[in-house]
Structure formats: structure tokens, C-alpha cells
Amino acid sequence: MGTPRLLVVDDEPINLEIVAEYFDGLGYTLDTATHGEEAWTLMDGGGHYDLIVLDRMMPVLDGIALLRRIKADRRFAETPVIMQTAAGAPDQIREGLAAGAYYYLVKPYERDSLLAIVRSALTDSTARDQLRQRLAEHGNALKLLSNAEFSLRSVDEASALAAFLALGCPRPEAAVIGISELLVNAVEHGNLGISYAEKAMLKQTDRWLEEVQRRLDLPENRHKHVRVTLTRTDSAVCIRVEDEGSGFDWAPYLDFDPQRACDPNGRGIALARAASFDSLCYEGCGNTVVATIAHTDQASPPCPNCRN
Structure with a gap:
């Protein structure tokens, strides 16, 4: 930019x-x-x-x-x-x-609050633009894929895979934003254990990426991966994301919360649920999430990979 x-x-x-x-x-x-x-x-x-x-x-x-x-x-x-x-x-x-x-x-x-949320909004917007650009650079062969499994470690890999997976989804420009959100969350919050409060502080001080890289390099995190599965049925595409973290209380983040509206982070899951997916369900302790995108003009079906 x-x-x-x-x-x-x-x-x-x-x-x-x-x-x-x-x-x-x-x-x-x-x-x-x-x-x-x-x-x-x-x-x-x-x-x-x-x-x-x-x-x-x-x-x-x-x-x-x-x-x-x-x-x-x-x-x-x-x-x-x-x-x-x-x-x-x-x-x-x-x-x-x-x-x-x-x-x-x-x-x-305060000045710092304004600058932090401006940086966060611009960063989020730039990331979305880059994801859309990646969509334009790839072909549509992924729509022929019925089942696939992937493994990733980093935020960069999450963004690249999100663009790739979105090409196999209905409404790819909307799908890529939500998929990226789920994959990045699995890396930063799941495998690396960055809490909501820690991310807010890191966003305020513009040190989020630096801290993500630092934690990726820690010996206890080098073996951790995020596992991603794509399944296509006649009615929908289901994407399952599982990290190796201890999970989290996901329920408060499914909808936009006015109490978090002024924070520089914390709106991604709600935005993904509202704009990218027809259904979104978390399993167990919260370290597994399944997103479903119905084919055009199809009612939102239950995902075969969602155990809830």
C-alpha cells in the first residue's frame, strides 16, 4: 500500500x-x-x-x-x-x-486508540485485497476436487491456502475472507496461544506479526500444524480446520458484540459467519471448526464433517 x-x-x-x-x-x-x-x-x-x-x-x-x-x-x-x-x-x-x-x-x-484501530482496519483491508488478488491469479480446477487434506504452520501459509481453497467454493470472493480468518485464528490463537487480550495489546503497539513469528520459532511450537480438510458434496463445500491448541470459548465470538466494537481485534469470526459461510460450527473444546458453503440456490445443508 x-x-x-x-x-x-x-x-x-x-x-x-x-x-x-x-x-x-x-x-x-x-x-x-x-x-x-x-x-x-x-x-x-x-x-x-x-x-x-x-x-x-x-x-x-x-x-x-x-x-x-x-x-x-x-x-x-x-x-x-x-x-x-x-x-x-x-x-x-x-x-x-x-x-x-x-x-x-x-x-x-485517546490518540493511541484511534491510531491503533485505523492501523487494524487498514491492515485487515489490505489483507482482504491481497486475498482477492490471489484468487484472480489462480485457475478454477479446484472445483473438480471432491476431497483434499492440507497441513500448514504459518500465517503466510494460511493466506495462501485460503485463496486456493476459495477457488473451489461458491462465491469465492466472499469465501476467501472467512477461510483466511479461520486458518489464521488456528495458527495464532490455537497453535501459538496468543490470547484475545494479548492480540489487542500487540495490535495497539503494531507488534502482532513480530510476536507471531517469535512464537512460531519457539521449540515447543515448531512441530505444531493446522490440519485442513475440504469435502465437496452435491449440495455444499465443507471446510474443516483443526489446530493443536487447548481450544477456547467460541460462543461469544459468533456474533458482533458492542462491548468489543472499539477493540482493534475480535470481529473476524462474526464477520466470516455473516458474510462467508452458510453455517459455522465448533466442536469439542473449540480447536476444531467446520464451515459450510452451500452451492448457489441451495439451502444450507448439514455438513457431513460436522459432528455437532
């Missing part, structure tokens, strides 16, 4: 000045707008933005209305949006999440 271009939308000039000061000297290009219609004019006029920091309550066109317009337009639908607002009520955060703002900041917030 070159110089990230950001659009900050807020009806309070002092807030725009503060945010501009936060980003000063950090290598970002910043445009500002004071309401949703002004922001839309900038975007619709050909402005490309890597990320939008959006206030919720504004005159003319409020943040939620602009967000819905953005997500309904194919030109901008994949642009990450951080919703910043003084409204910290869970119902209002849920509304923002449902409209497509998967990153949230409740005013007042």
Missing part, C-alpha cells in the same frame, strides 16, 4: 482539527467533510479513500445514512469504516455494526 488516504467526516470543526493533529506527520493523506452529503460528493466525484472515519450524528445526512449509502454502492462497499460517536449505547453500536461499520470509537477517545 502507498500513502493511505483517509476521509474524516464530522460536523464539529474542532474535532476535525484534533483528528488532523493526531495524524500529522504519520504519512497519511487526510480529507475532511462536515456532513454526509459533503463526504458523498467527495467520494462520488472520483475520490478514492482507503478508510473512512465517520461521525454518527450530523446534519444534512447523518453517519448511519451515509454508511448505508456507501455499503450499497459497489464502488465503495469494501471500504472500511470506523464509526466515531458520543453515542455509546449498545443498541446504537449494534445499528452501526449492522449497517457495516465493523470498527467503532466512542468519544472521547
Whole structure:
């Protein structure tokens, strides 16, 4: 990625000045707008933005209305949006999440909190773009495959395999995001034991990849692998992912939680479940997950590999 271009939308000039000061000297290009219609004019006029920091309550066109317009337009639908607002009520955060703002900041917030979630959103967006690019570079022969098994260790291998597996799935551009999330989770949280709180801290300090590599090199982790199985039936593709970790309490992560909306991490499983898969089930202690993607126009069937 070159110089990230950001659009900050807020009806309070002092807030725009503060945010501009936060980003000063950090290598970002910043445009500002004071309401949703002004922001839309900038975007619709050909402005490309890597990320939008959006206030919720504004005159003319409020943040939620602009967000819905953005997500309904194919030109901008994949642009990450951080919703910043003084409204910290869970119902209002849920509304923002449902409209497509998967990153949230409740005013007042500290500079470090803003920068951390901006880095996280940009990193996630770049990773998704790279996965889609890998899809474009491969062929479609995988759709002829009925059963396959794979083994991986690293985050890079997880991303490469996700792109490969997605080619054998219905809706590959949606599938690749969810598959990558499951595989990377199996490496970092499963085999390497990075906790939710640890990842949040590592994201805040921009040291996540460094810590992943450090743990991969530890003697106790060098033998650990993630096992992946793809099974194709007449009605669906099932992908089974099993790591060698001790598992986790997966239930709280299946849906978007307003309590985690301001964290730089913790939304991947819910996003994958909502956008990539027709069903997602965890087994046992949580170190095995089975994702099912129905063939087009098929009802979501039970996966033969899911024991739940």
C-alpha cells in the first residue's frame, strides 16, 4: 500500500482539527467533510479513500445514512469504516455494526486508540485485497476436487491456502475472507496461544506479526500444524480446520458484540459467519471448526464433517 488516504467526516470543526493533529506527520493523506452529503460528493466525484472515519450524528445526512449509502454502492462497499460517536449505547453500536461499520470509537477517545484501530482496519483491508488478488491469479480446477487434506504452520501459509481453497467454493470472493480468518485464528490463537487480550495489546503497539513469528520459532511450537480438510458434496463445500491448541470459548465470538466494537481485534469470526459461510460450527473444546458453503440456490445443508 502507498500513502493511505483517509476521509474524516464530522460536523464539529474542532474535532476535525484534533483528528488532523493526531495524524500529522504519520504519512497519511487526510480529507475532511462536515456532513454526509459533503463526504458523498467527495467520494462520488472520483475520490478514492482507503478508510473512512465517520461521525454518527450530523446534519444534512447523518453517519448511519451515509454508511448505508456507501455499503450499497459497489464502488465503495469494501471500504472500511470506523464509526466515531458520543453515542455509546449498545443498541446504537449494534445499528452501526449492522449497517457495516465493523470498527467503532466512542468519544472521547485517546490518540493511541484511534491510531491503533485505523492501523487494524487498514491492515485487515489490505489483507482482504491481497486475498482477492490471489484468487484472480489462480485457475478454477479446484472445483473438480471432491476431497483434499492440507497441513500448514504459518500465517503466510494460511493466506495462501485460503485463496486456493476459495477457488473451489461458491462465491469465492466472499469465501476467501472467512477461510483466511479461520486458518489464521488456528495458527495464532490455537497453535501459538496468543490470547484475545494479548492480540489487542500487540495490535495497539503494531507488534502482532513480530510476536507471531517469535512464537512460531519457539521449540515447543515448531512441530505444531493446522490440519485442513475440504469435502465437496452435491449440495455444499465443507471446510474443516483443526489446530493443536487447548481450544477456547467460541460462543461469544459468533456474533458482533458492542462491548468489543472499539477493540482493534475480535470481529473476524462474526464477520466470516455473516458474510462467508452458510453455517459455522465448533466442536469439542473449540480447536476444531467446520464451515459450510452451500452451492448457489441451495439451502444450507448439514455438513457431513460436522459432528455437532
